[in-house]
Amino acid sequence: MGFNYIADVIFINNFDSSYNVFLKTGTCDYCSKNSLVVHRKYSGELICTNCFTKRIEKNIYQTISKYKMLKPKDKIVVGISGGKDSLSLLYNLKQIQANSYHSNPIIAITIDEGIRDYRSNSTKNAIEFCKQHKIEHKIISFKEKTGKTLDEIVELKKRASKNTYACNFCATLRRRILNETAKNLGADVLAMGHNLTDIAETYLMNILFKRFKLIAKQYLFKEENKEIKKYFVRRITPLMKIPEEEIFLYANLKKINYYPSHCPYREEDPILRKRVLEFIQECKKFSPEIEFNLLNGFLETSEIFSKHYIQESYNSCKKCGYPCGKINICLYCKYLSEFFI
Numbered sequence: 001m002g003f004n005y006i007a008d009v010i011f012i013n014n015f016d017s018s019y020n021v022f023l024k025t026g027t028c029d030y031c032s033k034n035s036l037v038v039h040r041k042y043s044g045e046l047i048c049t050n051c052f053t054k055r056i057e058k059n060i061y062q063t064i065s066k067y068k069m070l071k072p073k074d075k076i077v078v079g080i081s082g083g084k085d086s087l088s089l090l091y092n093l094k095q096i097q098a099n100s101y102h103s104n105p106i107i108a109i110t111i112d113e114g115i116r117d118y119r120s121n122s123t124k125n126a127i128e129f130c131k132q133h134k135i136e137h138k139i140i141s142f143k144e145k146t147g148k149t150l151d152e153i154v155e156l157k158k159r160a161s162k163n164t165y166a167c168n169f170c171a172t173l174r175r176r177i178l179n180e181t182a183k184n185l186g187a188d189v190l191a192m193g194h195n196l197t198d199i200a201e202t203y204l205m206n207i208l209f210k211r212f213k214l215i216a217k218q219y220l221f222k223e224e225n226k227e228i229k230k231y232f233v234r235r236i237t238p239l240m241k242i243p244e245e246e247i248f249l250y251a252n253l254k255k256i257n258y259y260p261s262h263c264p265y266r267e268e269d270p271i272l273r274k275r276v277l278e279f280i281q282e283c284k285k286f287s288p289e290i291e292f293n294l295l296n297g298f299l300e301t302s303e304i305f306s307k308h309y310i311q312e313s314y315n316s317c318k319k320c321g322y323p324c325g326k327i328n329i330c331l332y333c334k335y336l337s338e339f340f341i
């Protein structure tokens with residue numbers, strides 16, 4: 001199912017009371033215009049659609065500046081899927097760079113995992129967007145990097161009756177390939193379209209699994225170990241303070257031609273992430289500010305944990321040299337060796 005533009009936004013908002021933003025008629029708190037306004041349940045604000053898009057853009061700019069995400073000469077690489085988040089991010093970074101920064105031109109990367117009836121469609125939106133905005137765009141596939149598409153890997157695992165899910169492989173492989181590609185392009189930062197809802201969900205997952213060291217590593221102002229820095233391009237998430245439904249509204253109001261469907265594996269795999277997201281959506285009906293609490297919890301605890309868990313020495317993967325855990329092989333190489341057995 002796809003939603004496009006304002007009429008459909010009104011349609012979807014009328015039918016789902018869990019939404020944190022509604023469109024209705026009223027007076028804008030910012031310009032006093034009487035018109036269609038966005039009602040933010042978590043703050044009580046009424047904002048006309050024109051002020052709304054401007055405030056979303058201001059939010060992105062302020063997040064970049066507050067968390068020192070960019071330096072003037074940074075070479076920016078943006079990971080794009082063709083969905084609403086990544087294309088909204090790319091659109092804004094292009095504007096911000098043109099107005100305030102003087103770095104090299106932005107390059108976009110799409111990772112094609114090889115997911116039938118999904119990725120080739122969303123990639124078309126990514127290609128079209130980059131063409132329209134004159135942005136260099138690279139597409140790298142799992143197949144060319146690992147010899148297999150994600151669909152082939154899932155099929156192999158099914159036949160071996162292994163109880164592992166598509167997302168486990170996909171996330172690890174994609175993270176590595178994105179990082180490698182960005183590094184090869186000389187990137188200083190790798191910008192990702194994770195929104196507030198994604199950050200809240202990941203933080204809650206990490207708490208549930210007691211991944212405190214991981215939370216410590218995600219502290220936004222942590223001092224990077226020089227050795228580790230050699231391997232990883234710094235990641236930034238400028239949409240981290242914007243709830244998913246607001247990005248949805250923004251992308252539609254700006255008429256960004258994004259691919260509206262989700263990956264089919266998200267529905268098939270009984271991973272906990274999906275349940276955590278449903279739990280957050282349920283909580284939002286009663287406490288609209290819940291995602292902001294989780295984000296603030298993440299910002300505070302990541303700082304505290306980063307002081308508690310001082311960077312330990314690490315091992316190097318015997319296959320690729322990347323930093324890894326105690327067993328001397330990183331997860332990426334472990335998966336690759338399993339696919340070819």
Ligand code: SF4
Nearest residue numbers: 166167170263265266
């Ligand atoms: S939902 Fe899972 S399989 Fe699909 S793109 Fe995301 S991580 Fe990959």
Ligand SMILES: [Zn+2]
Nearest residue numbers: 028031048051
């Ligand atoms: Zn207004």
Ligand SMILES: [Zn+2]
Nearest residue numbers: 317320330333
């Ligand atoms: Zn390795």
